[in-house]
Amino acid sequence: NAGVTQTPKFQVLKTGQSMTLQCAQDMNHNSMYWYRQDPGMGLRLIYYSASEGTTDKGEVPNGYNVSRLNKREFSLRLESAAPSQTSVYFCASGWTGPNEKLFFGSGTQLSVL
Amino acid sequence: GDSVTQMEGPVTLSEEAFLTINCTYTATGYPSLFWYVQYPGEGLQLLLKATKADDKGSNKGFEATYRKETTSFHLEKGSVQVSDSAVYFCALSGGSYIPTFGRGTSLIVHP
Numbered sequence: 481n482a483g484v485t486q487t488p489k490f491q492v493l494k495t496g497q498s499m500t501l502q503c504a505q506d507m508n509h510n511s512m513y514w515y516r517q518d519p520g521m522g523l524r525l526i527y528y529s530a531s532e533g534t535t536d537k538g539e540v541p542n543g544y545n546v547s548r549l550n551k552r553e554f555s556l557r558l559e560s561a562a563p564s565q566t567s568v569y570f571c572a573s574g575w576t577g578p579n580e581k582l583f584f585g586s587g588t589q590l591s592v593l
Numbered sequence: 594g595d596s597v598t599q600m601e602g603p604v605t606l607s608e609e610a611f612l613t614i615n616c617t618y619t620a621t622g623y624p625s626l627f628w629y630v631q632y633p634g635e636g637l638q639l640l641l642k643a644t645k646a647d648d649k650g651s652n653k654g655f656e657a658t659y660r661k662e663t664t665s666f667h668l669e670k671g672s673v674q675v676s677d678s679a680v681y682f683c684a685l686s687g688g689s690y691i692p693t694f695g696r697g698t699s700l701i702v703h704p
Contacts, residue, residue, distance in 0.1 A: 515694075522682065522696030522697045570636055581627065
């Protein structure tokens with residue numbers, strides 16, 4: 481009963497390094513999302529994918545890229561990490577529609593030094 | 594655009610106290626409204642939802658009523674427990690189907 485699986489759980493990077501956060505869901509959902517959570521800011525949408533093969537920018541896309549590899553997987557890439565990207569990152573998935581809830585992964589705590 | 598405003602926390606209560614967390618929203622049309630809960634070290638999970646005006650969502654003793662006239666969806670619980678300590682997020686899903694979240698309200702319940 482995996483649901484939404486994110487890896488890694490923790491990561492420390494130096495400024496300028498790159499990394500990819502992985503996300504996979506086993507519920508056959510068509511929509512997937514990447515959020516970042518910062519103190520006092522709540523959840524802010526970075527990118528989303530409404531269906532396999534499509535991706536769109538959210539509220540805070542600068543400095544990030546995404547890939548919807550297939551229906552199950554949606555990765556988030558930081559090409560050149562900056563201290564401002566220190567945050568907790570959550571992947572989520574769900575069915576597309578106004579009444580549909582989201583299922584969240586357990587998060588990745590990223591620190592950029 | 595769509596937006597959700599929640600009361601700022603932390604909200605600190607003693608066990609068995611009554612809880613209210615206020616949430617108001619701005620949206621075009623008739624959005625669906627949600628409350629999510631985040632326990633320490635975990636991702637968010639759905640607590641309850643309401644999909645049309647005057648609907649009441651309920652779960653685990655928590656309730657919220659969709660009030661279109663006041664554009665509100667306040668979360669209530671009659672008697673909180675220490676285990677309810679968490680961060681609570683109000684959210685809406687409107688015409689774009691992209692969920693919009695409030696900033697979250699931290700609840701701390703003391704024994």
